Amino acid sequence: MLTRALAILLLCVCLPAGALAQTTKLRVSTNQNIDAAAFEAAKANGYFAEEGLEIDTTPVVGGAVGLPAVAAGQVQIAASNLITIVLGVKNGLPFKIIAAGDASSSAPPDLAGVAAKPESGIKSGKELEGKRLAVNTRNNIIWMFARAWVEATGGDLRKVSFIEVPFPQMVDAIRQGRADAAFIVEPFLSVGLKSKEIEVIGWPYATVLKNAPISQWVASKTYIDQNPQVIDKFVRAYNRGTDWINENNRNEKWVSLISGYTRIAPDIVRTAATPLFVKSMDVGQIEKSIELMRKHGLLQAGDRIDVPGLLYRTVASQK
Amino acid sequence: MKKRTAGIVLLILLLLLWEASARFGWVKSENWPTLVAVLEVTYRQLLSGELSLVLAASMARMIVGFVIGSLCGILLGLLLGTLRTLDGFLTPLVEAVRPIPVPAIIPPLILFLGIDDALKIFVVAFSVFFPMLVSTVGGVRNVDETLIRTARTLQTTQGSILRFVILPAALPSIMSGFRISLPLALITTVVAEMIAGSSGIGYVIVRAQYAMQPQEMYSAVLCLMVIGYLLNLLFLLFERRLIPWYHLSENA
Amino acid sequence: MRAFLRVDQISKSYIDGAGGAEAKILNSASLEIRESEFLAVIGPSGCGKSTFLQIIAGLMPPTSGRVLLCDKPISGPPAHMVYLFQQYNKSLFPWRTVRDNVAFPMQMRGAAAADIEQACRDYIRMVGLAGHENRYPWQLSGGMQQRVAIARALAAEPRILLLDEPLSAVDALTRMELQSLILEIWERQKLTILLVTHDVDEAVFMADRVATLTVSPARIDSIIETGIPRPRDPITTRERPDFLTFRRDLLNTLLNRQHAQIPST
Numbered sequence: 001m002l003t004r005a006l007a008i009l010l011l012c013v014c015l016p017a018g019a020l021a022q023t024t025k026l027r028v029s030t031n032q033n034i035d036a037a038a039f040e041a042a043k044a045n046g047y048f049a050e051e052g053l054e055i056d057t058t059p060v061v062g063g064a065v066g067l068p069a070v071a072a073g074q075v076q077i078a079a080s081n082l083i084t085i086v087l088g089v090k091n092g093l094p095f096k097i098i099a100a101g102d103a104s105s106s107a108p109p110d111l112a113g114v115a116a117k118p119e120s121g122i123k124s125g126k127e128l129e130g131k132r133l134a135v136n137t138r139n140n141i142i143w144m145f146a147r148a149w150v151e152a153t154g155g156d157l158r159k160v161s162f163i164e165v166p167f168p169q170m171v172d173a174i175r176q177g178r179a180d181a182a183f184i185v186e187p188f189l190s191v192g193l194k195s196k197e198i199e200v201i202g203w204p205y206a207t208v209l210k211n212a213p214i215s216q217w218v219a220s221k222t223y224i225d226q227n228p229q230v231i232d233k234f235v236r237a238y239n240r241g242t243d244w245i246n247e248n249n250r251n252e253k254w255v256s257l258i259s260g261y262t263r264i265a266p267d268i269v270r271t272a273a274t275p276l277f278v279k280s281m282d283v284g285q286i287e288k289s290i291e292l293m294r295k296h297g298l299l300q301a302g303d304r305i306d307v308p309g310l311l312y313r314t315v316a317s318q319k
Numbered sequence: 320m321k322k323r324t325a326g327i328v329l330l331i332l333l334l335l336l337w338e339a340s341a342r343f344g345w346v347k348s349e350n351w352p353t354l355v356a357v358l359e360v361t362y363r364q365l366l367s368g369e370l371s372l373v374l375a376a377s378m379a380r381m382i383v384g385f386v387i388g389s390l391c392g393i394l395l396g397l398l399l400g401t402l403r404t405l406d407g408f409l410t411p412l413v414e415a416v417r418p419i420p421v422p423a424i425i426p427p428l429i430l431f432l433g434i435d436d437a438l439k440i441f442v443v444a445f446s447v448f449f450p451m452l453v454s455t456v457g458g459v460r461n462v463d464e465t466l467i468r469t470a471r472t473l474q475t476t477q478g479s480i481l482r483f484v485i486l487p488a489a490l491p492s493i494m495s496g497f498r499i500s501l502p503l504a505l506i507t508t509v510v511a512e513m514i515a516g517s518s519g520i521g522y523v524i525v526r527a528q529y530a531m532q533p534q535e536m537y538s539a540v541l542c543l544m545v546i547g548y549l550l551n552l553l554f555l556l557f558e559r560r561l562i563p564w565y566h567l568s569e570n571a
Numbered sequence: 572m573r574a575f576l577r578v579d580q581i582s583k584s585y586i587d588g589a590g591g592a593e594a595k596i597l598n599s600a601s602l603e604i605r606e607s608e609f610l611a612v613i614g615p616s617g618c619g620k621s622t623f624l625q626i627i628a629g630l631m632p633p634t635s636g637r638v639l640l641c642d643k644p645i646s647g648p649p650a651h652m653v654y655l656f657q658q659y660n661k662s663l664f665p666w667r668t669v670r671d672n673v674a675f676p677m678q679m680r681g682a683a684a685a686d687i688e689q690a691c692r693d694y695i696r697m698v699g700l701a702g703h704e705n706r707y708p709w710q711l712s713g714g715m716q717q718r719v720a721i722a723r724a725l726a727a728e729p730r731i732l733l734l735d736e737p738l739s740a741v742d743a744l745t746r747m748e749l750q751s752l753i754l755e756i757w758e759r760q761k762l763t764i765l766l767v768t769h770d771v772d773e774a775v776f777m778a779d780r781v782a783t784l785t786v787s788p789a790r791i792d793s794i795i796e797t798g799i800p801r802p803r804d805p806i807t808t809r810e811r812p813d814f815l816t817f818r819r820d821l822l823n824t825l826l827n828r829q830h831a832q833i834p835s836t
Contacts, residue, residue, distance in 0.1 A: 029434075033529065058434060058517045059526075065515045068429040075434070168528040172348045191349055191531060263530035465661040468630050471647075472654040473676040473727050483679075487666045564666045564707050 024230050025054045029066040029078035032059045032262055034111070034186065035102055035215040036079060038277045040261045042241025051233035067218065070095065076223050077234065082213045082289055083141040083298065089310065090303050094221035096312040099235045101215035102275035103285075104205035109273040111214070112142070113189055113200040114149060116181035117174060123201050125155025134165040134173055134182035144296050145212070146183040149204035174198055187264055187272035194271075209288050214275055224312060235314040242277045249274075280316035283307055352534040361538040374542060377519040380436060381508040384443025389500060392448045393493060396455025400489070401481065417449045421507050425514045439511040439519075446507040447500040454499070458492025459485055491565045494558050501550055509543065574639070575606035575763060576627070576731060581636030582788070583622055596622050598788035599636060604731075604765055609757055611766045611774035612791075614784030615825055620767040621657075623789065624735050627765065628654040640731075653729040657736040659717040663708040669695065669719050670704040676727035694722040698752065714745035718752070725756065732757075734766040738773065747805045750777055754803060771821045775814055776803060783824055793824070 026048075030036040042048055048055045058075055060066055066078030067085070071093045079101060080088075088095050104110050114133070116122040122131065128150060135143040143162060150160050165173045170182040171192035183204060184192060192198050205212045217238065224231050248254040250270070259266045286307050293299045334354055340346045341353040364370035399406055421442050432438040462485050470484045512521025520539050527536035559566060580599040586592075596619040604610050614620050625631040627638050629648040637644045640652070648654075656662040663672055670691050677687045695701055698718040708716050717737060724732060734753070738746040754777060757764050768774050774781045775797060782794040797817050799808060808814055 032526065059522075060434075060516050065426065065429055065434055068426050069434045072430045072433060074429070166528070168350060168531070172350055175347065187531060195347075195349075197347075263526065263532060263535075265531070268531060463661045465656055465658055466664065468625075468654070469656060469662040470675075470679075471630060472628055472652070473679060473723070474648065474650055475676075475679045479679055483675075484664070487664070490666070562666065564709075 022052050023054045024052060024227075024233075025056060026077060026230065026234065027056045027058060027075040029058045029060055029069050029075045031066070031079055031215075034258065034262070034272070034274055036261070037258055037274075038101070038241040038245045039079070039217075039238060040241070041244045041257055042237045044257055044260075045241070045244060047237035047240045048234070051237045053230070053233055053237065067093070067095065070218060070220050073220070073223075076227075076230075077217055077219050079215055079217055081141045081215050082286065083144060083293060085216060085218055085310070086290060086293060086305055087298065089305065090299060095218045095310075096221055096224055097216045097281070097310055098219050098224065098231050098312045098314050099217040099238050100213070100278045100281045100315050101217055102277050103214055104210070104212045105273075105276055106206065106210040108200075108203045108206055110203045110205050111273055111275040112183060112185040112203075112205065114146065114181055114183050114202040114204060115171075115174065115189060115192060115198040116201050117197065118199045120180060122181055124153035125150030125160065125202075126153060128155050128181060129159035131180035132161050132163050132178075134163050134170050134179035136164065136167050136170075136183075136185075138162065138164060139298060141214070142183050142185070144292055144298065145204040145208055147296050148208040148292055149183075149202055152207050153202060171195070171198060186274070187268045190272045191268055209285065209292070211276065211282070211285060213281060213285055213289060216281075219312075231312065231314060239279050242279050245277045281311060283311075286310065349531060350528075350533045352537060356534040357537040357541060360534045361541060364535075364538065370538070370542065373518070373520055373523050373539075374546070377508055377512065377521070378546070380439045380512075380519065381443055381504050383436075384440040384508065385447050385501070385504040387440065388444030388447030388504070389451045389497065391444070392451025392496070392500075393455050396452045396493075397459060397481065397486065397489075399452070400456045400459025401485065413449070413452065417453075421446055421510055422514055425511065429515065434515045434517070438515055439508065442511045443504050443507045447504050450500040450503065451493070451496045454492050454496025455489060458489030458496075461492065462488040490562050494562060494565075497558075498551075498554060501554055502547055505543070505547055505550065574603035575641065576604040576765070577639040577642075578602040578604075578623075578627060579637050579639060581623075581626055581633040581638065583619070583626060583631075584634045595788040597626075597633070598790045600784070600790045601636075602782060602791050602794075604763060607761055607763055608780065609754075609764045609766070609778045610780050610782065611768060611778035612782045612784055613768055613771055613774045613821060613825065614789060615786060616769050618784050618786045619789040620769070620784060621735055623784065624654070624733050624765070624767045628652060628733050630654065651728065651730040652733065653724040653727045653731070654733045655720055655724050655735060655737045657739055659713065659720045659737070659740070660708070663716055663719055663723075665708055668705050668707055669700060669711070672708065672719055673722045673726050675723060690726060694725050697725065697756065698722040712745075714741045714749060717741060717749060721749075721753070721756070725760065729762065731763045731765065734764060734768075736768050736770075737766075739768070739770065746773070751805055753777070754801075758801070771818055771825065772809070775799070775817045775821065776805075776808060781817070781821060783821065795821075 028039070030039060043055055043057070058069070066075070067080050067088050069075045070078045071088070077098070085095055085097065104112075122128055133146060133150070135146050137143060146162065147157055150157055163179060165179060165182060167185055167188050170179070170184045170188060173179040174182055175197055181201065189200070193200065219231060245254065255266050255269050258264070259269045262269070290299065290305055290307065294301070299305070338354040341351050361370070399409060424445070425438070425442065428438055428441065432441055466484055466488060467480060470480045475483065508519070509521035509524070512519035513525045516522035516525060520543060524536050524539045527533065527539065578601055580601050581597055582595070582599050583597040584593050584595045600623060602612070612620060612623070622631065626633045629638070629645045629652070639645070640649050664675065667675065673691045673694050674687050677690060682690070691704070695704060698721050700715060700718050700722065703711065703715065708719060711719065738749050741749065750773060753764070756762070766774065766777060778797070780794055780796045783792045784790070785792045795817065797813070799811065799814055
C-alpha cells in the first residue's frame with residue numbers, strides 16, 4: 001500500500017521530466033579513491049547521462065558502509081572489495097557483481113606494497129617474526145594478502161603480530177616505530193617512499209596472486225531482477241568510463257579527473273601507481289581468492305560459494 | 320580574569336610550538352602541516368563559503384539529535400525517578416545498552432535507518448539520551464523529601480508536584496547532564512559522519528586524510544575546537560538564565 | 572465539647588530494614604484538639620513527635636488507628652491543614668523568590684494573578700518581610716526563612732496549622748520574636764494550632780494546653796490546661812509563678828524526675 005502510494009507520488013514528481021527524457025535516478029556508493037576512477041570518468045564525461053541515468057553519488061571514505069546500504073535498499077549500486085562481497089554473500093545477503101572494477105597488476109610497481117625502514121633489515125616475512133605488521137583492517141583483503149605474503153616469504157604467521165593502522169597513518173607508524181612494516185596502498189606508499197625513510201620490501205599481490213581482483217561494483221539481486229535494463233545501462237556507461245581511463249592513462253586529463261574527485265594533489269596522482277581497470281573477471285582468479293579466504297579463516301570448510309552465481313551477466317567472465 | 324589570561328597564554332604557546340615543530344622539522348610527517356598553512360586553508364574556505372556549508376550541515380544534525388535525545392532522556396528520567404516500580408524493569412536494560420560505543424552500532428543500524436541524516440541523528444540522540452537519563456533520574460532522586468511533603472501539605476496535585484517541584488529541583492542536575500552530553504553530541508556527530516560519510520565535518524576530516532591534505536583536516540579540527548568552545552560558552556549563558564538561583568546560591 | 576480534630580488510637584511501626592525486627596514508634600496515641608485552640612505536644616527528642624504530627628497531617632499513614640477532622644477520617648493531606656517543617660531551609664523552594672514562594676499555594680489552587688499579588692503583599696507584610704519580596708531564600712537568615720515559610724503556609728488559607736518544632740533551629744532571640752509572631756497570627760486568623768516541640772518553655776508560653784508524649788513507643792501521657800492569661804508577653808509571662816510551676820512540673824515529667832526532691836519556690 002505504502003509502496004504503491006510512493007510509486008504514484010514518484011511518478012507525479014518524475015512526469016514532467018520524463019516527458020522530455022526517460023531518466024532514472026540511481027544512488028551509488030563509492031569509496032572516493034583510485035578504485036572509483038572509471039566510474040568518475042563515466043560520470044564526468046556524461047556517459048551515464050547519455051544512457052538516461054541520473055547518478056547521485058554517496059561518497060564514503062575509508063569506511064565499509066556501502067554494502068549494508070545496498071542490502072538496506074538505501075543505494076542501488078556500491079563499490080566494494082571482493083573479500084567483503086564474498087563475506088556478505090556467505091552471510092546470506094543477495095549481492096551480485098554487475099561490473100568488474102579493478103585488479104592488481106602482474107608486476108611491480110603495484111597499487112600496494114609492504115614497506116619497512118631500510119635500516120631495519122626486514123626483507124621478508126621471515127624477518128617479520130616477532131615484529132608488528134600494520135594492516136588497515138583485520139579480516140579483510142589487505143590483511144589476507146599480507147598474511148599470504150608473510151607465509152609465501154618464509155614467515156611463521158603465529159610469530160607475526162598484525163596491528164590495525166589506517167592507511168594515512170601507516171608511514172608515520174613505521175617512522176615512529178609503532179609498526180615494523182606496513183602493507184600500504186597508493187598514494188600513501190609513493191609519498192612515503194619519497195621521504196626515503198621507508199622502502200618497499202614486498203609486493204603481496206604480485207607474489208601471491210597476480211592480477212588479483214580488488215574492487216567490484218555490486219547491486220542486490222532484488223534490484224537487478226526488477227531493473228535489468230537499468231543495470232545494462234549503468235554497466236554500458238561504466239565500461240565506457242573504463243575504456244576512457246585506459247586510453248587516457250596518465251595524461252593531463254586523466255590526472256585532473258582523478259585529482260578532482262579524490263582531492264589528491266596532481267603531483268601525487270602523477271607518481272602514484274594505479275591498478276588495472278578491467279571489464280571482465282577471471283573466474284579462476286575469484287576461486288583463488290576464495291581459496292585464500294578459506295586458508296586464512298575468513299570462510300569455513302562448510303561455506304559454499306557459487307562463484308559463477310556471484311557474477312551477473314553484465315560482467316564478462318573468462319575461464 | 321587572571322586565570323583566563325594564563326589559559327590564553329598557554330594556548331598561544333602550544334600553537335607556537337605546533338608551528339615551530341612543523342616548520343623546523345622537529346616532527347617529520349606528511350600528516351603534520353604548519354599552523355600557518357592550516358590557517359591559510361581555513362581562511363580560504365571560510366571566504367569561499369565551503370566550510371560554513373559543511374559546518375552548518377553537521378550542526379543541524381547535531382542539534383536535532385541533541386534535542387530529540389535529551390527530551391527522551393529527561394522524560395524517561397522523570398518517569399524512572401518518580402516511579403520506583405518501573406526502575407527495576409528498565410535499569411538493567413539501560414545499564415546494558417549504555418556502554419555500547421557508537422561506531423559499533425552504525426553498520427547494523429544502516430539496515431534500518433539508511434546512511435543519511437536519520438542514521439546520524441539517531442546515533443547522536445542515542446549518545447545524548449543516556450547521560451540525560453542518568454542525570455535526570457539522579458536529580459529526581461535527590462529532591463529532598465521535605466520539599467515534596469511541603470508541596471503535598473500545600474494541596475499540590477501529583478502532576479503539579481512533578482512540574483512545579485520535582486522538575487525545577489532536578490533542573491541543576493539535568494543541566495549538568497546537558498553539559499556532559501553537549502560535547503558528546505558534537506563528537507558523535509563527527510564520528511557518525513566519519514563512518515557513514517558523504518557530508519559534514521566528520522566526512523571532511525576523513526576525506527582530507529585520505530587525500531593527503533592534512534592542512535584541510537586540521538582546519539576542520541580547528542573549527543571543531545572553536546565550535547566546542549562556543550557551544551560551552553552558549554551553554555553557560557543559557558544555564559545562568561535558566562537556573563540563576565543555583566549558581567548564586569553556590570557562591571553564597 | 573465536640574472534637575474538631577480527633578486522633579484516635581494511632582500506632583505506627585516500622586520494619587527494621589536490616590534485622591527485620593518491628594520497631595514501634597507510636598502506641599495507640601489519642602488526642603482531641605478543639606477548634607481555635609493552641610495545643611502543644613512536648614516530648615524528648617526522638618520520641619516520635621514528628622511521626623505523630625505527619626500522620627495527623629495525612630503525610631504518612633498510621634499502622635492502625637485513624638485521624639478524624641470534623642468527624643471525617645482523613646486520607647492524605649486535608650485541605651485547610653498546613654504542616655510547617657522544622658527544616659525551613661529544605662522546605663522553601665530555592666528557585667523561587669520570597670514572593671513566589673508565598674504565591675505557590677495560591678497558584679496551585681488557580682487563584683487570579685491580581686489576587687495572588689495582593690495576598691502575597693499582605694502575607695509578606697504580616698510576617699514582617701516587606702521589602703524582601705524579590706530575594707531568594709538562601710539570601711535570608713534562618714529566622715527570615717521561617718517567616719517566609721509561615722507566610723506561605725498562611726497563603727494556603729489554613730484553619731489548622733501543624734508546627735513541627737519550627738523554631739528549634741533559630742537563635743534564642745529570633746525564637747522569641749517568632750513565638751510572638753505566631754501567637755499574633757494565631758489570634759488574628761482564628762487558627763487552630765498543634766505545636767510539637769521539645770522546648771517546655773516554648774510549649775507553656777504559647778499553648779492553651781500542653782500534652783506530653785512518653786518515650787518509645789510514644790503515647791499521650793497527660794494533658795494540662797495552663798490557663799495563663801493572654802496576650803502573653805515574652806518577658807513578663809515567663810516571670811509568672813504559674814508559668815514557672817507548669818514549666819517545672821513538665822520538665823520533671825520529661826526528665827523522669829517525678830520522685831526527685833526539688834526545693835519548691
